[in-house]
Structures are given as C-alpha cells and as structure tokens.
Amino acid sequence: MNILIEWIYKSPKGAETVFRSEEMPAAQAILVAEDLARTGRTKNVLFIDQFDSTWTVKEMKGYLKGIETEPHNITVYFDGGFDLTTRKSGLGCVIYYEQSGKSYRLRQNAPSAELSSNNEAEYAALYLGLQELEHLNVHHLPVRFIGDSQVVINQLTGEWPALENNLSNWADRIEDKLKDLSIQPEYKLVQRKLNSEADRLATQALNGVSITATSEVTVD
Known part of the structure; x- marks a missing residue:
C-alpha cells in the first residue's frame, strides 16, 4: 500500500x-x-x-x-491464450504477495473449452486470478493487476468501451467480484515479454499441463 x-x-x-x-x-x-x-x-x-x-x-x-498475518502487497499477473484450431483456451495467473513477514508466489492455470476468442480468454484469466484471491481470503485491499492485453486493461480502466456482449459480460463479472471482495484494483499494461510467467502457464494449460503451486520467494 x-x-x-x-x-x-x-x-x-x-x-x-x-x-x-x-x-x-x-x-x-x-x-x-x-x-x-x-x-x-x-x-x-x-x-x-x-x-x-x-x-x-x-x-x-x-x-x-x-x-501482517494476512496476504497483502498483492500483484496479479494474468494471461490467456486461444487456439483457433482446437477452439480451446488456456488461462494462467501468477500472484505475488506478502504474509507474516515472508514473500510468496502462487501459480495457477486452467484449460477451458467454453470461450470463443483470445480476448475472452484474457478476461477469463484475470477472473481466475480473482478466484485465487478469494481462496486466499483477500479482501478490503488494493491489488495490482498486470497483463499484456490492451483490450482487457483499457476496457476495465474505462478508456475503451466494451462493445461486444461476451466481453462486456466478463467485465461485469469482474467488477462484481471486485465489489464482493472490496478489492480496489489498479491495472497496468505491459509488453508480453514482461508477462512471461503467466503466458507460460496459459500455454501449459493449452497443452494439457496443469499447474498449481505456491512457493516462498527468497532474495539472495
């Protein structure tokens, strides 16, 4: 904060x-x-x-x-990928946070066969991150969300309108979840190379590799 x-x-x-x-x-x-x-x-x-x-x-x-004993100083990286051939998507999120004087990294991915575009997969990946925050019992805190999707970041910040119904519905779901958890979001758009962890997780999900891991981050 x-x-x-x-x-x-x-x-x-x-x-x-x-x-x-x-x-x-x-x-x-x-x-x-x-x-x-x-x-x-x-x-x-x-x-x-x-x-x-x-x-x-x-x-x-x-x-x-x-x-002090709850997750705080939270940053969420998210990325989604959509395969036109298989019509399947891969979602990935990486959450960095502090708790009880230590730093942690949570990695989570998930496949989906219910999405219809890369933009929708990007939204779903951010929502996956929100679900993980809910599992961590994060609430009433500011959280930074970082992604490489101009569509998602610019629509959620209000710079671009969400004209497509499916994307507008995802934006509404995200806003509702943020409100439920009393999370104050900050959005940041980065280049894809600066979002490589979440991108890798999304690709692994597309390839059928499931990742669920939390590890302590140590500074050498």
Whole structure:
C-alpha cells in the first residue's frame, strides 16, 4: 500500500505551512512520520491513500498490524491464450504477495473449452486470478493487476468501451467480484515479454499441463 504524508510545519518563529511528500510504502511513511515528530516542529500528520482517504499515524499502524498475518502487497499477473484450431483456451495467473513477514508466489492455470476468442480468454484469466484471491481470503485491499492485453486493461480502466456482449459480460463479472471482495484494483499494461510467467502457464494449460503451486520467494 503506497501513501502520501501531509503535515503542518511550524517554524521557530511561529510561521506555519503545509507540506506533502511523494508517494511511498506505508511502512516507510510511518518511519518518516515518526522522524518528523521528533523534530517537534510538525503537527496534524496525516497519511493519504490512492483513494484520497486520510489516516492518522495510529490508524495506519493499526491497519498494518492487522494485515501482517494476512496476504497483502498483492500483484496479479494474468494471461490467456486461444487456439483457433482446437477452439480451446488456456488461462494462467501468477500472484505475488506478502504474509507474516515472508514473500510468496502462487501459480495457477486452467484449460477451458467454453470461450470463443483470445480476448475472452484474457478476461477469463484475470477472473481466475480473482478466484485465487478469494481462496486466499483477500479482501478490503488494493491489488495490482498486470497483463499484456490492451483490450482487457483499457476496457476495465474505462478508456475503451466494451462493445461486444461476451466481453462486456466478463467485465461485469469482474467488477462484481471486485465489489464482493472490496478489492480496489489498479491495472497496468505491459509488453508480453514482461508477462512471461503467466503466458507460460496459459500455454501449459493449452497443452494439457496443469499447474498449481505456491512457493516462498527468497532474495539472495
């Protein structure tokens, strides 16, 4: 969770002005806010999230403490593929998250014979990611969704209209699931080479290889 810090600075002669920081991770913001407090020249320190909600230092500490043992700092990569010859699809998603001080990577794929286009497979892959988040009991959190489909990303951000009924229906399903889980989505479009893990999972699903795995991510 990234936030801004806003505070009032009071000079030794009593002049006051308002400062606002750049965006930074919430844990880092708490350290900065505590350091500001030690100067004795700040007051009304507030944190501001991406939805313009404000938090006191105490509230933010309580929030971070509460999610410590639950999955958080979540990023979902998704990709879908459609084979015109077999009329079958492969879906793949990779979820990175933190929990209890450790980092994890969840990989999941699935085949489908019920879709009719590559764009529909891309939507279904994102929905697969949402189902996995539901299994992880993720709720009331911001989540970043990353994919290489211009159609899906631009339609879900509202930049492009969803004119095809089947794609519009998928967009509605995704919006409903996000609402049910109280997830605040952030969408990012990347080049295909930066989405290789999810792409590989989708291809494996098309080839009949099933993947379900969660592993700890360690930093050397």
